[in-house]
Each structure stands twice: as structure tokens, then as C-alpha cells.
Amino acid sequence: MRQLIWLRSDLRVRDNRALGAAMGAGPTLALYLLSPAQWRTHDDAPCKVDFRLRNLAELSHGLASLGVPLLIRRVDTWDEAPALLTRLCHEQNIVRVHVNDEYGVHESRRDAAVERALQAQGVGLQRHLDQLLLAPDSLRTRSGGSFRLFAQFRRACHWRLAVSLPAVGGLPMAQPPLNVVGNAVPAALEGFATPPESLRRLWPAGEIAAQRRLHEFVENRLAAYAEARDFPAEPGTSRLSPYLAAGVLSPRQCLHAVLRTGGFDRPEASAWFDELLWREFYKHILAGHPRVSMGRALRTETEALPWRDAPQELAAWQQGRTGFPLIDAAMRQLLATGWMHNRLRMVVAMFLSKNLLIDWRHGERWFMHHLIDGDLAANNGGWQWCASTGTDAVPYFRLFNPLAQSRRFDPEGRFIRQWLPELASLDNRDIHAPAGALRPAGYPPPIVDLPSSRERALAAFKALRRRG
Numbered sequence: 220m221r222q223l224i225w226l227r228s229d230l231r232v233r234d235n236r237a238l239g240a241a242m243g244a245g246p247t248l249a250l251y252l253l254s255p256a257q258w259r260t261h262d263d264a265p266c267k268v269d270f271r272l273r274n275l276a277e278l279s280h281g282l283a284s285l286g287v288p289l290l291i292r293r294v295d296t297w298d299e300a301p302a303l304l305t306r307l308c309h310e311q312n313i314v315r316v317h318v319n320d321e322y323g324v325h326e327s328r329r330d331a332a333v334e335r336a337l338q339a340q341g342v343g344l345q346r347h348l349d350q351l352l353l354a355p356d357s358l359r360t361r362s363g364g365s366f367r368l369f370a371q372f373r374r375a376c377h378w379r380l381a382v383s384l385p386a387v388g389g390l391p392m393a394q395p396p397l398n399v400v401g402n403a404v405p406a407a408l409e410g411f412a413t414p415p416e417s418l419r420r421l422w423p424a425g426e427i428a429a430q431r432r433l434h435e436f437v438e439n440r441l442a443a444y445a446e447a448r449d450f451p452a453e454p455g456t457s458r459l460s461p462y463l464a465a466g467v468l469s470p471r472q473c474l475h476a477v478l479r480t481g482g483f484d485r486p487e488a489s490a491w492f493d494e495l496l497w498r499e500f501y502k503h504i505l506a507g508h509p510r511v512s513m514g515r516a517l518r519t520e521t522e523a524l525p526w527r528d529a530p531q532e533l534a535a536w537q538q539g540r541t542g543f544p545l546i547d548a549a550m551r552q553l554l555a556t557g558w559m560h561n562r563l564r565m566v567v568a569m570f571l572s573k574n575l576l577i578d579w580r581h582g583e584r585w586f587m588h589h590l591i592d593g594d595l596a597a598n599n600g601g602w603q604w605c606a607s608t609g610t611d612a613v614p615y616f617r618l619f620n621p622l623a624q625s626r627r628f629d630p631e632g633r634f635i636r637q638w639l640p641e642l643a644s645l646d647n648r649d650i651h652a653p654a655g656a657l658r659p660a661g662y663p664p665p666i667v668d669l670p671s672s673r674e675r676a677l678a679a680f681k682a683l684r685r686r687g
């Protein structure tokens with residue numbers, strides 16, 4: 220009774236629920252669909268596609284050692300997936316297809332269409348919970364709705380996890396080889412430029428690399444995370460987000476790595492574990508409020524905000540030429556590494572959506588175009604939080620001042636100096652706001668006046684409240 224695991228954002232062999240279930244049920248084949256047009260619609264960054272392909276190549280070796288051939292097929296968009304899967308199941312005598320759940324609107328529609336097509340042919344589709352610790356429909360408020368406030372969501376998660384912890388799976392037992400030849404993973408896909416080696420080296424592919432990073436972090440840096448995590452010049456955070464987004468690592472593996480050092484709710488671990496719960500929270504929001512994955516604000520009344528059409532300011536923000544060193548350094552870190560520190564994601568997102576009053580959707584898109592860890596739920600959630608249009612939204616009157624943030628979280632300008640070498644010779648005081656003769660030739664003056672732009676944003680939000 221042959222089984223198929225259809226791999227998507229779960230590129231690992233250890234603790235992969237769908238793979239474990241498929242191999243437990245019978246001889247298993249694996250499938251991966253390259254979907255370049257779909258990925259372009261989703262604004263996937265070239266470095267993210269490259270990371271996916273590099274991980275897929277590592278995964279094909281892991282699968283081969285289990286005796287599972289990996290079939291690579293190409294569909295431009297997911298509309299072609301039902302026909303391709305039914306044909307493949309017919310050709311290979313597959314009786315059941317196993318998938319790990321994904322939560323975006325396109326993903327849900329794709330899976331529903333595939334399920335219908337397979338059913339018509341007598342093939343089952345078995346879904347598994349894998350990306351999350353707790354299934355979205357298993358966590359509800361007292362009135363039966365989905366949580367919109369993180370503090371309440373967190374409390375409910377802690378309560379559920381105290382009662383029952385999700386187990387972490389290991390490596391499935393190898394199966395006898397099948398008489399099916401797998402396909403090679405392409406090194407690149409047209410339309411997605413290969414990123415420079417300097418970027419690739421920062422993000423080595425494969426489960427072993429991900430596990431090494433997880434254990435190095437938990438053993439050496441977890442205890443100091445709460446103090447170090449806001450300082451972008453420090454290696455204070457785990458840098459595991461690309462691995463979690465591509466499913467090279469599971470949240471259960473993270474949870475159990477923490478548990479091996481003690482409880483997840485003890486002070487030394489809870490700050491980091493909370494971040495994993497933020498990841499969980501935004502995926503629950505995506506599942507419970509599908510409109511957020513269709514470009515809509517969670518708080519629909521904020522759709523009426525008078526966003527400014529300011530293409531030159533948007534371009535200056537995108538290229539790291541706003542004249543605010545911390546913001547420019549952060550945007551250049553994104554372009555060079557495919558990643559940005561969380562504190563800086565908040566600072567640059569608030570600057571765009573509040574000080575420049577530019578629609579957060581422009582920022583969300585730019586991030587997706589460049590992030591190696593681009594994740595619809597976390598990116599949308601982060602942008603809407605910063606723009607005060609989403610769940611748990613930061614109150615509209617709370618704006619980060621980029622200069623105060625710079626002095627507080629990069630006091631010696633080490634992060635700024637790394638990404639803006641043109642400012643490297645300034646002293647620790649001037650580097651945050653080089654003015655007059657201190658500003659080097661070629662470095663732009665500030666594109667906006669902070670106090671008046673703050674007032675403009677507050678007035679826009681106040682007018683909205685008066686109307687609402």
C-alpha cells in the first residue's frame with residue numbers, strides 16, 4: 220500500500236509528522252513541487268528560493284538514506300497541483316498522500332482542491348499538524364472565537380502545554396529500497412537570481428546545520444537572551460528564523476531543546492519561548508482571519524487611513540538612504556544578508572508606516588522580496604502590529620523615535636559602523652544623527668522632520684477614531 224509524502228514547508232526527515240506517518244503506513248515516495256510563478260505571486264525573495272533549493276538538496280540525501288526516493292515536479296502555479304498529484308498517484312499506485320498543514324489562503328485552497336481530486340480517484344489525503352505546537356482550532360477564547368490578544372493567547376498556550384506537551388519525533392526507520400528513481404534538485408530556478416556566497420555562507424543548509432545552531436544557542440546564549448536580544452550589534456538572538464520558516468527545524472525540536480535545560484516557563488527560558496509563541500500566535504491569526512493574507516488590515520476601520528503616496532521617500536527607505544543612520548544600517552543589513560534584527564524590523568516598520576505615513580503593505584512587500592525567513596503570518600503580523608492596524612496592535616500614539624532607539628540599543632554605534640562605513644569615523648554621540656559639517660559627503664540629510672511627522676501620524680489616527 221504505497222504512500223506519498225508531499226513536502227512543502229517541512230524540509231526535514233527528523234520529527235516530520237507526515238513523513239513518519241507515511242513511512243509507518245507503507246512504502247513511501249516523496250514529492251516536491253517547484254512552483255516558480257506561485258512563488259513570484261507570493262513575493263518570495265531570491266535568497267529564500269535559493270535557501271529552499273539548498274535545503275531540498277540536503278533533504279534528498281536524508282531521504283535517500285531512508286530508502287525514500289524524492290520526485291521533483293514543476294508546476295507554474297498551484298492550480299496545476301490537483302491534476303499532477305492525481306496523475307502521479309495513478310502512475311505510482313499510491314493509496315494515500317500525507318501532508319503537513321499550511322495556513323495561508325492559497326495553501327488552504329490548493330489543499331482542498333487536491334483533496335477533492337484525489338478523493339474522486341479513491342486516494343486519501345491525510346493532514347498532519349506540524350508547523351505549530353497547538354492546532355489553531357484547538358485554542359479558543361471562552362466565547363469560542365480565536366484569540367486577538369497575545370497575553371491571553373500566551374496564557375492559554377502555557378496552560379495547554381502544562382497539561383500535555385507535544386512529543387518530538389526522531390528519524391523514521393529506513394525502508395527497503397523502492398524501484399523508483401528520484402530526481403536531482405536544480406541548483407537554481409530562472410527568475411530567481413542566485414544570491415552572493417557571502418549571503419549563502421550565513422545560512423548553511425540542512426538539518427544538521429539547523430540543529431547545531433539550535434543547540435549552540437540553547438547551551439550558550441539562551442540564559443542571556445532577555446538582556447541581549449534587543450542589541451543588534453550583539454549575537455543575542457538565535458537566527459533560526461529561516462530554518463523555522465522553511466521547516467528545516469520544527470517548533471517541537473525548539474521546545475524540547477529548551478526543556479532539556481529545564482522548564483520552558485522559568486525566567487532564563489521564557490523570553491525566548493515567548494518569541495516562539497509569537498510565531499505560533501500569528502499563524503493562528505492567519506488561520507482564524509484569512510483576510511490578513513489577502514492584503515487586508517485585521518482592524519478593518521484602519522483601511523480608511525490617509526496613507527501618503529510618496530515614491531521618493533519609499534525608495535529612500537528601501538535603499539537605506541533616509542538620513543537616519545540606524546534605519547539605513549538596518550535596511551542595508553536586510554539587502555546584504557536577507558535578514559534583519561527584530562528590534563530593527565520594528566524601528567524601520569514604524570518609521571515607514573508612522574513617520575512617513577506610507578501604507579504598511581509597501582513595507583510588508585519589500586520585506587518579503589528580500590527576507591530569507593519571509594513568512595506570511597509573521598511578516599504580516601509584525602507589520603500590522605507596528606502600523607497599529609492589526610492584532611494586539613501597538614497603540615497608535617506609541618511611535619518609536621529612531622534616534623532614541625539608536626542611542627539606547629546601539630549606544631556605541633557598532634551596528635551602524637558595520638553597515639554604514641561612511642559614518643565609521645564619527646564619535647559615539649554624533650554617529651546617531653550626523654548633522655551639518657559632520658555629515659560626510661554622500662550621506663543624505665534626514666528625509667523627514669521627526670516631531671512634525673509624528674504629529675501628522677497622530678492627527679491621521681485621531682481623525683480615524685473620531686469618524687469610527
Ligand SMILES: Cc1cc2nc3c(=O)[nH]c(=O)nc-3n(C[C@H](O)[C@H](O)[C@H](O)COP(=O)(O)OP(=O)(O)OC[C@H]3O[C@@H](n4cnc5c(N)ncnc54)[C@H](O)[C@@H]3O)c2cc1C
Nearest residue numbers: 456457458459460494497498561564593594597598601602
Ligand atoms: C515588521 C516585522 C516583520 C517580520 N517578518 C518576519 C518574517 O517574515 N519571518 C519571520 O520568521 N519573522 C518575522 N518577524 C519576526 C522577527 O523579527 C523574526 O522572527 C526574528 O527577528 C528572527 O530572528 P531570530 O531567529 O534570531 O529570532 P529569535 O529572537 O531567536 O526568536 C526565535 C524564533 O521565534 C520566532 N519569532 C521571534 N520573534 C517573532 C515575532 N515577533 N513574530 C513571530 N515570530 C517570531 C522566529 O521563528 C524566531 O526564529 C518580523 C517582525 C517584524 C516586526
